[in-house]
Amino acid sequence: MTMLYDALILPFTEFAFMQRALGGALMLSLSACPVGVFLMLRRMSLTGDAMAHAILPGAAAGFLMYGLEIVPMTIGGLIAGIVVALGAGAVARLTVQKEDASLAAFYLISLSLGVLMVSLRGSSIDLMHVLFGTVLALNNDALSLIALVCAVTLVLLVLFWRALVAECMDPLFLRSVSRLGSPVHFIFLGLVVINLVAGFQALGTLLSVGLMVLPAASARFWSQHVSMICLLAIAIGFASSIAGLLLSYHASLPSGPAIILSAGAVYFVSVIASPRGLLFSRLPRSAHRTA
Template identity: 60%
Template sequence: MSASLSDLLSLDLWALLVQPFAEFGFMRRALAGCLALSVSAAPMGVFLMLRRMSMTGDAMAHAILPGAAIGYLFAGLSLGAMTIGGIVAGLVVAVASGLVARGTVLREDASMAAFYLISLALGVLIVSTRGNNVDLLHVLFGTVLSLDDPALWLLVGIAGFTLLGLAVLYRPLVLECLDPAFLRSVSRWSPVSHYGFLALLVINLVAGFHALGTLMSVGLMVLPAAAARFWTRAIGPMLGLASGFALLACSVGLLLSYHADWPTSPVIVMALGLLYLVSLLVGRQGLLGRWWRSPVHLKA
């Protein structure tokens, strides 16, 4: 009796957790794409959070839309055209907002908000007038279950380039997170690390755009990084934990969207949000963790 019950449970677990990836190539490609995004976008999110630029990431995610839309306008749903267009648009917005902040009375967050709102409106207008509702949904919410081999290789290439770039810029990025004024005073790496980081941010947002869409791609950066912050203060473990959280949430989101027939990108972001809320409550630096170590509780 116990043997048959264990066999039944193993079959149910196989059908629930493994069978979708074992039977369908599109699920395996989606998982591989999420793995590539997890090891590159999540560490970028950690530095975004430590530099207090999380909302800048959201703004940049919308800023790539007109470039991708113009690429779509000229070449349809072309991977290369939309990638190049998104990268160019993101870099233009990043550089323009920085120049405006340095040459006018506006701060960089205000100039970034202005440019991203213009970019978002322009991108939606182009796709809406030149395409159809399906194309607009593709751009805004992504098609992670439709990743083909070229798109997958693009995500893997961006992940490898990002890890290499973070390895080169790691020390100045950490110093800039802790004390940007000190880095500017002792090193010439400050502008290199700043604009290099923005360039890595743009290409990762373009990678996330192909999988999760413009509206959801920044969630894979910000939410796992914020969740990891509740568990550790050290940057190295935080980077690894953020990537692990991102991959876990992506796997759960893929399986849940497959079994429940729900849209994949929002489900993945909701899984990331659930991880964040759990970490907020029970993490070492979370609400319950801090209460447990509080002097009042220890005296009690």
């Protein structure tokens, strides 16, 4: 029993940095995982990944001017995310290029530009911080930002829940019967951007989308109801955050990748062993063929 306590509980009770990391990761899971569910239902998961890369130049600009200060990097990331989203949308509407291709072009340019900007002034350690985050080094300012994003996200999800679900199922119908169609779409994109910026503080630009998408993709194998998928995604996010931080602590691994790999392990278990996964979904067919 003592060994179990030392392995699972002691790191979070003895070290303040582990407590801050756990608090930040749990708040990110609470806000980002439901947003990831709607990304998945809209078939926009790769769009979320592109937007996560797109915030890098803005964060890098804040870093170049003020160093690793949270407010300038956050504002820069928000501006860059909005610019890329609007630019990709404008190219898709005004030219023959599809939105996925224009978004891919914008995010590749943004990622390269951001890496170049950080490399001009910072060291390889600074670049790793921006790309992969430092969840074990979260300070009070970062936690306050994550808490604010979490609160805003939950309030907007409650207020626009029915409209968000309706737009996932049939956006044209929603726009024909309600004026909320277009506003809800932009509200949702705003939620994606602010959660990616909040996740950037802990997990970096390359991994922040992982906590948004992987728990949502895993939960989809266990339920067909949107509300239940969101709850399961949050639970998976919580479990992945705790497991990843413990793995990072005991095995001396980078904390951000450990959290995302923990979520990835749950995803592969869901793919294989869930009621809608490979194993059980093929059993009735095999039994039918045998009969």
